[in-house]
Amino acid sequence: MSTTVDSRRETTSTRREEEIRPPATIVIFGASGDLTRRLLAPAIAHLNRDGALSPDFAIIGIGRTAYSDADFRAHLESGAREFTPPNQGRPGEMPDVCSYIAGDFGDPGLYARIRRTLEECEARRGGPKNRIFYFATPPDADESIVRHVGESGLASVDGGWVRAVVEKPFGHDLASCRQLNETLLGVFREKQIYRIDHYLGKETVQNIFVLRFANGIFEPMWNHRYVDHVQISVAEAVGVGHRAGFYEHAGVIRDMFQNHLMQLLTLTAMEPPAAYEADAIRAEKVKVLESIRPFTESEIDADAVRGQYGPGVVGGRRVPGYREEPNVDPNSNTPTFAAIRFMIDNWRWAGVPFYLRSGKRLEKRVSEIAIEFKGVPHRFFSKASGEILPNVLRLHIQPDEGVSLKFGVKIPGPTLQVQSVYMDFPYSKLGAPIGGGYERLLLDVTHGDQTLFIRGDEAEHAWEVLTPILNGWEKTPPSDFPNYAAGTFGPEAADQFLEKDGRRWRTL
Numbered sequence: 001m002s003t004t005v006d007s008r009r010e011t012t013s014t015r016r017e018e019e020i021r022p023p024a025t026i027v028i029f030g031a032s033g034d035l036t037r038r039l040l041a042p043a044i045a046h047l048n049r050d051g052a053l054s055p056d057f058a059i060i061g062i063g064r065t066a067y068s069d070a071d072f073r074a075h076l077e078s079g080a081r082e083f084t085p086p087n088q089g090r091p092g093e094m095p096d097v098c099s100y101i102a103g104d105f106g107d108p109g110l111y112a113r114i115r116r117t118l119e120e121c122e123a124r125r126g127g128p129k130n131r132i133f134y135f136a137t138p139p140d141a142d143e144s145i146v147r148h149v150g151e152s153g154l155a156s157v158d159g160g161w162v163r164a165v166v167e168k169p170f171g172h173d174l175a176s177c178r179q180l181n182e183t184l185l186g187v188f189r190e191k192q193i194y195r196i197d198h199y200l201g202k203e204t205v206q207n208i209f210v211l212r213f214a215n216g217i218f219e220p221m222w223n224h225r226y227v228d229h230v231q232i233s234v235a236e237a238v239g240v241g242h243r244a245g246f247y248e249h250a251g252v253i254r255d256m257f258q259n260h261l262m263q264l265l266t267l268t269a270m271e272p273p274a275a276y277e278a279d280a281i282r283a284e285k286v287k288v289l290e291s292i293r294p295f296t297e298s299e300i301d302a303d304a305v306r307g308q309y310g311p312g313v314v315g316g317r318r319v320p321g322y323r324e325e326p327n328v329d330p331n332s333n334t335p336t337f338a339a340i341r342f343m344i345d346n347w348r349w350a351g352v353p354f355y356l357r358s359g360k361r362l363e364k365r366v367s368e369i370a371i372e373f374k375g376v377p378h379r380f381f382s383k384a385s386g387e388i389l390p391n392v393l394r395l396h397i398q399p400d401e402g403v404s405l406k407f408g409v410k411i412p413g414p415t416l417q418v419q420s421v422y423m424d425f426p427y428s429k430l431g432a433p434i435g436g437g438y439e440r441l442l443l444d445v446t447h448g449d450q451t452l453f454i455r456g457d458e459a460e461h462a463w464e465v466l467t468p469i470l471n472g473w474e475k476t477p478p479s480d481f482p483n484y485a486a487g488t489f490g491p492e493a494a495d496q497f498l499e500k501d502g503r504r505w506r507t508l
């Protein structure tokens with residue numbers, strides 16, 4: 001009798017353990033690449049250190065570079081050490097099982113070897129055969145790998161789940177995104193596909209939900225009646241670095257807008273979802289994308305400004321212009337900066353412009369969402385009282401994470417003088433270190449939670465919105481590139497663009 005009770009208890013607790021820390025094998029395609037070392041390795045090491053991964057979590061790396069298993073582990077561990085920010089403590093070790101298979105992604109023999117290694121690993125471990133296929137590969141390689149995974153039967157398994165993680169960019173344009181989605185859906189179901197945008201892993205980005213939907217005071221004002229306009233800025237101090245091979249064909253729209261900036265826009269503008277649940281949230285984001293007023297290719301200059309950095313000084317250091325960067329065409333017309341006005345034609349946002357800007361080699365790294373409210377309806381303070389500025393709610397995404405509200409107060413004294421002040425909440429007050437985002441996203445993959453991942457139709461809609469800009473710019477090469485010096489906040493044309501609307505970019 002007592003044995004029966006014990007074994008039943010054991011079954012229950014094992015099940016719970018398997019749900020919390022499911023044993024799984026992650027098969028990383030592109031394991032010798034930069035992304036795996038810079039982003040995945042630290043995330044896995046942190047999760048392992050914090051006991052968030054099953055002791056039976058295993059890694060199988062697939063790449064072109066030849067590594068022994070031991071070299072591969074050392075490669076991951078050095079990446080984890082190098083790319084763990086100082087405030088994150090010491091990274092943990094890699095899981096016990098780290099295997100590596102070198103090969104050509106186009107060779108069917110490679111997939112037979114992966115299958116053998118996977119099956120050995122699963123047989124040693126026992127329990128469910130959970131598999132994560134992680135495509136940390138360039139988009140042009142993804143499709144063929146996905147097809148091979150399907151054809152070799154790796155994606156179908158009895159007694160376990162299979163999930164596919166796909167890194168951005170999701171294609172190069174609408175057609176290639178559709179094609180990639182089709183290929184993925186030929187092998188996996190949408191419920192198994194996790195399209196990663198690491199901005200969704202950022203705490204401050206997730207906080208957009210909480211700020212809006214866990215507080216009573218903001219939501220009633222979150223609409224055209226009270227909001228004058230919204231500015232979303234993602235400024236980077238870094239240049240193209242060693243990524244010219246990719247960036248020359250991508251530019252800022254494909255690299256930053258199609259994913260990160262459109263995510264910030266949709267989260268800021270969406271309606272409250274029926275539940276904090278993947279499909280409810282993603283459906284609301286799609287509705288925002290569907291409501292964006294379509295751009296007209298031939299009149300794109302009215303809605304968008306592009307830029308490319310020239311030489312300049314960033315952080316006290318002289319840096320070359322984009323065209324002088326390694327492997328960049330000296331006559332390149334690739335935009336490294338864009339500022340775009342989006343209009344969302346729906347009930348909530350009618351007439352409220354959303355100005356989005358992003359660029360490389362700007363004065364500093366800072367990302368924020370600023371909601372600028374309408375001014376007071378009637379000003380009875382005299383001019384001598386000082387300038388009465390509109391209220392602004394700023395969500396500081398990075399690096400000084402926080403929320404701040406600007407409002408006017410009376411300066412103490414015998415005359416009536418108004419001054420703007422800020423009510424600030426710095427995230428640092430909470431004392432919890434803010435992780436890089438990948439930890440959370442990887443954990444969500446192991447738990448089967450797609451809330452912070454992009455759905456196929458969402459990626460396609462984002463391309464649809466941006467296609468006229470890409471086409472319009474391609475058809476009319478810029479005459480003024482480079483048009484901003486590294487270390488500034490972008491081209492003058494971007495300032496004039498807002499001035500024409502009677503507005504100014506916020507100082508970052």
Ligand code: BG6
Pocket residue numbers: 236238255256
């Ligand atoms: C990546 C882009 O997705 O995001 C890079 O490819 C960019 O070009 C990076 O530098 C920015 O991420 P973060 O987290 O530093 O803002």
